[in-house]
Amino acid sequence: xxxxxxxxKIVVLVLALVLALLSGIEFWQLRHYKETIVASEDLTExxxxxxxxxxxxxxxxxxxxxxxxxxxxxxxxxxxxxPHPYEPASTMAAYLMIENLHVExxxxxIVPRANYSxxxxxxxxxxxxxxFHVSSDWGISQYRIGDRYTNPLDxxxxxxxxxxxxxxQNLAYQDIRNLNRTYPGRENGxxxxxxxxxxxxIIRQENVDMAIDMHEAEILYPVTSxxxxxxxxxxxxxxxxxxxxxxxxxxxxxxxxxxxAGMNLSDQFLMKSASxxxxxxxxxxxxxxxxxxxxTFLMETPEIFIDKITGPRTEALMTEGKDEFLQKVTDKGxxxxxxxxxxxxxxxxxxxxxxTGALEVIFWAGFFYPEMxxxxxxxxxxxxxxxxxxxxxxxxxxxxxxxxxxxxxxxxTIYHKPVGENYDKY
Amino acid sequence: MIFFENLIHILYFxxxxxxxxxxxxxxxxxxxxxxxxxxxxxxxxxxxxxxxILYIK
Numbered sequence: 001x002x003x004x005x006x007x008x009k010i011v012v013l014v015l016a017l018v019l020a021l022l023s024g025i026e027f028w029q030l031r032h033y034k035e036t037i038v039a040s041e042d043l044t045e046x047x048x049x050x051x052x053x054x055x056x057x058x059x060x061x062x063x064x065x066x067x068x069x070x071x072x073x074x075x076x077x078x079x080x081x082x083p084h085p086y087e088p089a090s091t092m093a094a095y096l097m098i099e100n101l102h103v104e105x106x107x108x109x110i111v112p113r114a115n116y117s118x119x120x121x122x123x124x125x126x127x128x129x130x131x132f133h134v135s136s137d138w139g140i141s142q143y144r145i146g147d148r149y150t151n152p153l154d155x156x157x158x159x160x161x162x163x164x165x166x167x168x169q170n171l172a173y174q175d176i177r178n179l180n181r182t183y184p185g186r187e188n189g190x191x192x193x194x195x196x197x198x199x200x201x202i203i204r205q206e207n208v209d210m211a212i213d214m215h216e217a218e219i220l221y222p223v224t225s226x227x228x229x230x231x232x233x234x235x236x237x238x239x240x241x242x243x244x245x246x247x248x249x250x251x252x253x254x255x256x257x258x259x260x261a262g263m264n265l266s267d268q269f270l271m272k273s274a275s276x277x278x279x280x281x282x283x284x285x286x287x288x289x290x291x292x293x294x295x296t297f298l299m300e301t302p303e304i305f306i307d308k309i310t311g312p313r314t315e316a317l318m319t320e321g322k323d324e325f326l327q328k329v330t331d332k333g334x335x336x337x338x339x340x341x342x343x344x345x346x347x348x349x350x351x352x353x354x355x356t357g358a359l360e361v362i363f364w365a366g367f368f369y370p371e372m373x374x375x376x377x378x379x380x381x382x383x384x385x386x387x388x389x390x391x392x393x394x395x396x397x398x399x400x401x402x403x404x405x406x407x408x409x410x411x412x413t414i415y416h417k418p419v420g421e422n423y424d425k426y
Numbered sequence: 427m428i429f430f431e432n433l434i435h436i437l438y439f440x441x442x443x444x445x446x447x448x449x450x451x452x453x454x455x456x457x458x459x460x461x462x463x464x465x466x467x468x469x470x471x472x473x474x475x476x477x478x479i480l481y482i483k
Contacts, residue, residue: 009454009465016469020476027483055428121483153481155431157438188427 030130031120031153035143035414037112038400038407040101044069046412046426049111052201053187053194060117060154060416061195064423065202066098066110074106075209075372077362078202078294081112083179083284085119085146087216088132088318089301089347092143093354094214096398097378106374109206115179115195116416117154119146128305128313132347136396138404145318150177155191165189167245167281175282180213183287199284203292209372210365211294213284214354216303219326219337219345223274227262227361228298229254230276234290247278252369254285254295260368261360268381269353270338295365295372299357301350302337321345348394352381439479446475 045067050057081094094112101108113119122128122145134141152158155177162176163169165186175181177192185196203211217224232247239245255275262271276285276298289296303321304310310323317323321344330339339345355378366373384394402411413419453468477483 005460006454008462009469012462012465012469013450013453016473017476019470020473023473024477024480024482027477031482153478153483156435190431194428 026130027121030122030144031151033131033142033144034419035095035141036402036411037095037098037414038402039066039098039410039412040068041410042068042070042101042103043098043410043426046423048418049195049198052205053198055188056191056194056198058417059191060120060151061115061191062416063111063113063116063195064412064414064418066112066412067206068101068103068108068110070103070105070107070375072105075366075374076107076109076207077358077374077376078206078208078211079108079110079358080114080199080211080213080284081110082116082119082146083114083213084148084215085113085115085144086123086148086306087214087303088143088145089216089303089350089354090214091119092134092347092351092395093358096351096355096395097358099400100378100398102377104375106372106376107206108374108376109202109208111199111202113414114199115146115150115192116414117151117191118149118177118179119144121147121151121153123147126313129315129318132315132318134347134396134399135393136399136401138401141396141399148178149174150179150192150195152177164282165193166239169281171282178282180215180284181282183282183284184291200288200291203288203294208292208294209369210362210374211284211288211292211296212358212361213288213296213298214358215298215300216306216350217300218307219302219304219335219339220307220309220329222336224300224302225270225337226272226274226300227258227357228274228276228285228300229258230285230289230296231255232278236290245278250289252295254289254297257295257361257364257368258297260364261357264364265356265360268356269349271353271357295361297361299354301353302339302345303350304339304345319347321347321349346388348384348388349381351395352379352384355379355384356381442475442478446472446479449475 047065050062056062082091131142158173162171182193182196184200185193187197233250235246259273262273265271285298305318322341327341379398387394400407449468449472
């Protein structure tokens with residue numbers, strides 16, 4: 001090899017290594033960034049997914065589970081945040097619940113980052129910002145925008161076709177890393193299936209009466225701005241004995257509760273109700289109800305950031321949701337949400353919808369079935385709207401400063417393993 | 427089953443390492459396509475494999 005040619009090759013290699021270093025630093029920052037929240041004084045216990053599925057310990061799928069028990073007999077509510085990390089209003093709603101929750105009757109269980117691994121990377125091929133920011137009186141907080149799927153660093157390779165267990169339904173190959181396609185999960189399955197199984201075990205072991213899964217959806221997707229709940233549930237005994245999937249109308253109906261909640265919300269925001277199909281498996285609104293005795297609800301807010309036809313995917317698109325292309329499509333009647341670019345779909349609006357959407361189903365479930373009544377408060381959509389009218393960042397308003405002396409004892413770093421001393425106290 | 431999941435996962439990292447080494451070899455020692463453009467291509471294409479085996483991306 002000529003000396004000149006060797007020098008060129010070395011120079012090219014060094015340039016590639018510099019590129020790898022620059023991109024690697026950003027990927028590493030996203031992977032290891034730790035968010036910190038301040039739990040409300042009503043916090044009684046913190047568990048981890050690995051308490052329900054021990055093989056998740058020391059994996060990137062382990063995640064904290066915050067429990068608020070009033071000590072007064074009532075129902076138990078499970079709230080799942082971040083099943084799809086690139087739908088971050090779900091995480092913000094979970095954080096605001098954890099920070100501001102006051103429960104007077106019953107028990108609330110909240111997982112703010114159900115797919116922790118998936119929150120540590122961005123969507124492949126979709127160049128978008130790693131973080132978004134929220135302003136408070138005490139400073140600026142930074143939160144990750146993650147992926148839809150479990151990070152391939154933690155679960156890899158994908159099969160040619162993913163077969164959901166135990167339904168046997170074939171799904172897209174990448175859905176093997178999609179938490180909301182792997183329910184009810186398997187104790188000895190893939191990392192994502194084990195996380196799904198941990199969620200199921202929380203619902204079963206903690207005798208959850210109402211399970212709420214928080215998502216966001218494109219406005220070009222019909223099930224945006226919607227509650228999804230099952231009208232019928234699986235006859236588990238027959239399925240386990242014969243493999244036949246028969247469905248029956250349960251005594252307590254999630255769909256009735258969802259429809260009532262949706263109707264009651266109509267003077268605040270549009271919230272449709274849809275019945276969970278019996279033939280689409282792996283999703284929370286189907287499998288949680290089929291494999292536990294809880295009422296099950298999935299909530300979708302309109303998140304235009306994940307619509308495929310927007311302009312540049314910037315932080316502003318995530319936090320404000322203003323896009324001229326989607327306005328044109330909406331004007332032609334092609335979207336499933338009355339989108340108005342002047343208002344957009346701001347983060348506070350989507351977060352507030354989840355907060356009030358969850359309160360509404362909790363209220364109506366208790367109204368229909370008094371034995372599962374839960375009395376709980378956290379910030380509402382209307383309160384946040386009022387703050388926004390006054391020019392206040394309503395999410396920042398309700399976030400607490402983890403560095404403040406009065407909050408330090410209840411500050412929790414959200415990571416895939418305990419960080420700091422506060423976890424030991426609970 | 428978890429053992430086999432983990433084993434396959436590790437094997438794929440090993441495979442990524444082997445591809446990385448293969449590209450590195452091809453960058454410095456190859457018989458065809460001797461131009462600088464191919465030097466750049468080999469150097470650029472090894473980046474994702476490098477980041478994968480370093481457990482970064």
